[in-house]
Amino acid sequence: MKKMLVTGASGFLGRRIVDFYTGTYEVFAPAHEEMDITEADDTVSYFRKYQPDFAVHCAAMSDVGMCEKKPEQSWNINVTGSINIAKAAKEINGKCILCSSDQVYFAGLESEENAGVSQAHREDEELCPGNLYGREKLKAEQECLKVNPDCVLLRLSWMYDVKTEGQGEHGDFFRTLLSQMAGAEIIKYPVYDRRGITDVNEVVKNLEKTFELPGGVYNFGSPNEKNTYETVRQAFAYAGLDPGRLGKNEEAFCRNPRNLTMCQEKINKKGIYFLSTAEGIARNLTRALENLQIVSVSYASASS
Numbered sequence: 403m404k405k406m407l408v409t410g411a412s413g414f415l416g417r418r419i420v421d422f423y424t425g426t427y428e429v430f431a432p433a434h435e436e437m438d439i440t441e442a443d444d445t446v447s448y449f450r451k452y453q454p455d456f457a458v459h460c461a462a463m464s465d466v467g468m469c470e471k472k473p474e475q476s477w478n479i480n481v482t483g484s485i486n487i488a489k490a491a492k493e494i495n496g497k498c499i500l501c502s503s504d505q506v507y508f509a510g511l512e513s514e515e516n517a518g519v520s521q522a523h524r525e526d527e528e529l530c531p532g533n534l535y536g537r538e539k540l541k542a543e544q545e546c547l548k549v550n551p552d553c554v555l556l557r558l559s560w561m562y563d564v565k566t567e568g569q570g571e572h573g574d575f576f577r578t579l580l581s582q583m584a585g586a587e588i589i590k591y592p593v594y595d596r597r598g599i600t601d602v603n604e605v606v607k608n609l610e611k612t613f614e615l616p617g618g619v620y621n622f623g624s625p626n627e628k629n630t631y632e633t634v635r636q637a638f639a640y641a642g643l644d645p646g647r648l649g650k651n652e653e654a655f656c657r658n659p660r661n662l663t664m665c666q667e668k669i670n671k672k673g674i675y676f677l678s679t680a681e682g683i684a685r686n687l688t689r690a691l692e693n694l695q696i697v698s699v700s701y702a703s704a705s706s
C-alpha cells in the first residue's frame with residue numbers, strides 16, 4: 403500500500419481527505435503539535451521517518467481576515483510552512499500536492515474593463531493579489547516550485563459540504579444557505595461577485611488524479627460563469643425549487659466587482675472534471691431536501 407501524508411488533517415479539507423483515502427493508502431495525518439509545518443526540522447524529520455509517497459498539504463491559516471490581523475504568523479504558516487513541505491517531499495522523492503486558492507486572482511481594485519465582465523482566469527496570467535492571503539498563496543506557489551519543480555499546486559475555489567464533520571469546523575456557503583432556507587427571510591446574494599463554489603467531496607475524489615500531474619499550478623474547482631445571485635437561482639431551477647425568497651444584494655462588491663472564476667481547460671485536458679457550481683449546489687440541495695424535513699416544509703418545490 404502506498405503512503406499518503408496529509409497535513410491540516412483536523413481542518414475542513416484535510417479531515418475529509420483522510421476519511422476518504424484511509425484503506426486505499428496508508429495515511430499519516432500528523433496533528434499540528436506532532437509536526438509544526440513552520441519548523442523545518444520537525445517537518446523534514448517526519449518525512450524522513452514515514453517516507454510518504456504522496457504529501458497532500460492542507461495545513462494553512464485559511465481565514466482571509468485572520469491573515470490580515472496576524473500577518474507575520476500567517477506568512478510563516480502559509481509561505482514558510484509550504485516551502486518546508488515542498489523541500490521535505492523533494493528530499494525523500496515524494497510527490498507533493500499543495501493547496502493554493504482562487505484568491506490569487508483577487509485583484510483588489512479591478513479596472514472597469516475587468517469589473518464583473520472579465521473571463522474566467524487562467525493559470526498563466528500575471529497576478530497581483532489584492533489581499534495578504536492571496537499574496538501569501540501566490541508567493542508559496544512560486545517558492546515551492548523553485549525548491550521542488552515537481553510540486554502540484556491546486557488553486558481551490560470556495561468549498562462546501564452538506565454536513566459538518568468536525569467540532570468547531572468553519573461554516574461554508576452551502577450550510578449557510580440551508581439554514582437560511584429553513585427561516586423566513588429573503589435570502590440575498592451578491593450580483594457583483596463571481597466565483598466558483600465547489601462541493602468539497604468532488605475535490606477529495608479528484609485529488610488522486612493530481613498525483614500523476616507534472617509539476618505546476620492548476621485551477622481546481624467548479625466552473626461558474628454567473629454571479630452568485632444568478633448561480634443560486636440557477637441551482638434552485640435545476641432542483642425544482644421556488645426561487646421566490648431569493649433576492650439580489652446590490653451593495654456587496656458594487657464599488658469593486660469581483661471575479662474569481664477559474665478556467666478549467668488545463669485540468670480538463672488531464673481528464674479532471676467538476677460539476678458546474680449551480681449543478682453541484684442543485685444536486686446537494688436535492689439530497690438535503692430528502693434528509694432535512696425542516697427545509698422541505700418551509701421551501702416548497704416549484705412543481706407543488
Ligand SMILES: NC(=O)c1ccc[n+]([C@@H]2O[C@H](COP(=O)([O-])OP(=O)(O)OC[C@H]3O[C@@H](n4cnc5c(N)ncnc54)[C@H](OP(=O)(O)O)[C@@H]3O)[C@@H](O)[C@H]2O)c1
Nearest residue numbers: 410412413414415434438439461462464501503558560561
Ligand atoms: N475552505 C475553503 O473553502 C478553501 C478555499 C480555497 C483554498 N483553501 C485552502 O485549502 C487548504 C485547506 O483549507 P481548510 O479550509 O481545510 O483549512 P482549515 O479548516 O482552516 O484547516 C487548517 C488546518 O491547518 C492546521 N495548521 C495550522 N497551522 C499549522 C501549523 N503551523 N502546523 C501544522 N498544522 C497547522 C490546522 O490545525 P490546528 O487547528 O490544530 O492549528 C488545521 O488542521 C488551505 O491551504 C486553504 O488555504 C480552502
